[in-house]
Amino acid sequence: MKRLLPFFVFVALCGLLGFGIWWNTHHEMNEVPSPLVGKTAPEFTLPLLYEPAKSLGRKDLLGQPYLLNVFGSWCPTCQDEHPFLMREGKSLGIRLIGLDWKDQPEAAKRWLQQFGNPYQTIIADEDGHAGIDFGVYGAPETFLVDAQGVIRYKRIGMLTPDVIASELKPQIAAISAGRVATP
Amino acid sequence: MKWLLLAMLLMAQPATAIDPLPFKDRAEEVRFQNLTKQLRCLVCQNQDLADSDADLAKDLRQQVFKMMQSGKSDAEIKQFLVSRYNDFVLYDPPLKPGTWLLWFTPGVLVLVGAGVLANILRRRGQSRLTASAQIAASDGEPGDSGNIDPREDW
Numbered sequence: 162m163k164r165l166l167p168f169f170v171f172v173a174l175c176g177l178l179g180f181g182i183w184w185n186t187h188h189e190m191n192e193v194p195s196p197l198v199g200k201t202a203p204e205f206t207l208p209l210l211y212e213p214a215k216s217l218g219r220k221d222l223l224g225q226p227y228l229l230n231v232f233g234s235w236c237p238t239c240q241d242e243h244p245f246l247m248r249e250g251k252s253l254g255i256r257l258i259g260l261d262w263k264d265q266p267e268a269a270k271r272w273l274q275q276f277g278n279p280y281q282t283i284i285a286d287e288d289g290h291a292g293i294d295f296g297v298y299g300a301p302e303t304f305l306v307d308a309q310g311v312i313r314y315k316r317i318g319m320l321t322p323d324v325i326a327s328e329l330k331p332q333i334a335a336i337s338a339g340r341v342a343t344p
Numbered sequence: 345m346k347w348l349l350l351a352m353l354l355m356a357q358p359a360t361a362i363d364p365l366p367f368k369d370r371a372e373e374v375r376f377q378n379l380t381k382q383l384r385c386l387v388c389q390n391q392d393l394a395d396s397d398a399d400l401a402k403d404l405r406q407q408v409f410k411m412m413q414s415g416k417s418d419a420e421i422k423q424f425l426v427s428r429y430n431d432f433v434l435y436d437p438p439l440k441p442g443t444w445l446l447w448f449t450p451g452v453l454v455l456v457g458a459g460v461l462a463n464i465l466r467r468r469g470q471s472r473l474t475a476s477a478q479i480a481a482s483d484g485e486p487g488d489s490g491n492i493d494p495r496e497d498w
Contacts, residue, residue: 191389193432263399289403296428298386298400 195296195315202229202306203294207284210261210269217258217284219310226313226336227256228329229304230280230320231292233264234272236300242319246279249325255333259283262292262300305329307336363402365409372412379418380405383425384433392435 197203206218230246232239250257259280261269266285273283286292295304298317305314314332316324367373377394383404385396393401393408404425411421425433437443 193386193430196427196430263403289400293403293407293428296430298429 189318192317193298195312195317197296197304197312198315200312202304202310202312203291205284205286205291205294207260207286207291210259210266210283210285213266213285217282222256222258222306223310224308225256226305226307226333227258228253229258229260229295229306231260231262231295231297231300231302231304233262233300234268235264238319239301240276242301242321243276243279245320245322245325247277249322250279253325253329253333254337256281260291260295261285262297263287263289303329305332305336363405365405375418376409376412379412379421380408382435383408383422384435386429386433 202219204219206216209215209217232242246257257280259282261283264285264287266287269283269285284291295302301319303316303320304312307313313336314329316329320329365376367376380394381392383393385391385393385398385401385404387398387400388396391398391401393404407424408421411424416424422434431437431443437446439447
């Protein structure tokens, strides 16, 4: 039995290695989990991209759940994500709000003209302060906010059809059913 | 050649910080440098805020500077960032139940190792004692000594 001990240690180490490989392939190593999920969305008031004289704030969006998609015309991954929003945005059944982050309004408008506009409303965060309050560190990022203004889910990186089907839609369903989804 | 040298000298610039900020004195600048060295850049995650050239790092440096100007303490500034970006922004992870594993595992491993080592040494000492005792007991009998290998036990 004692002679087998090194063998068991070896098997345990192999197990650890296997777990590490599995973990790394199933988790984004650069992803920083947001401390804001489960908390009230931060306060913001930002001008509309297409009507800069008007503004939209956190309180204006209460009452109905919404999806806040952080994008920028300078962001290549946003461009990859864009067709999925165009195709599936409407089928989500909730408002899709665009947050144009650290971007020049003119550049954003050109970008949207070229690729299409999947958003109901777009707010412009030119200096990026609202983005910092939301803990954004790399576009695209997407926040699901419920009718009470609580952030229920955050996606860091692209919303792929797979993520939309396996993560976002169940979360939206859970919100409309009035319960907390377990991811 | 002379002209080329002159042109190169004219183009040379003294090394400056990435984005010079209007510090009121040296102490404030040192405090800023110290603080941003303890904060991680979220974009290029193995760089600190002081070092990073990422756009967001620039914004966060501005934010830290602004908060310093408005009289916020280092702890308050750190809390501001942690509440948005998680403990991950701190290079020095705080001690709390979620980080016990991180903080205490090395110490526990050293203790376990020391325990195992002590155990091995104790047993080895014991088997050597019994070995010499047996040799003493079987004094003079040929072919009996050297039979007991102290390594046998492990």
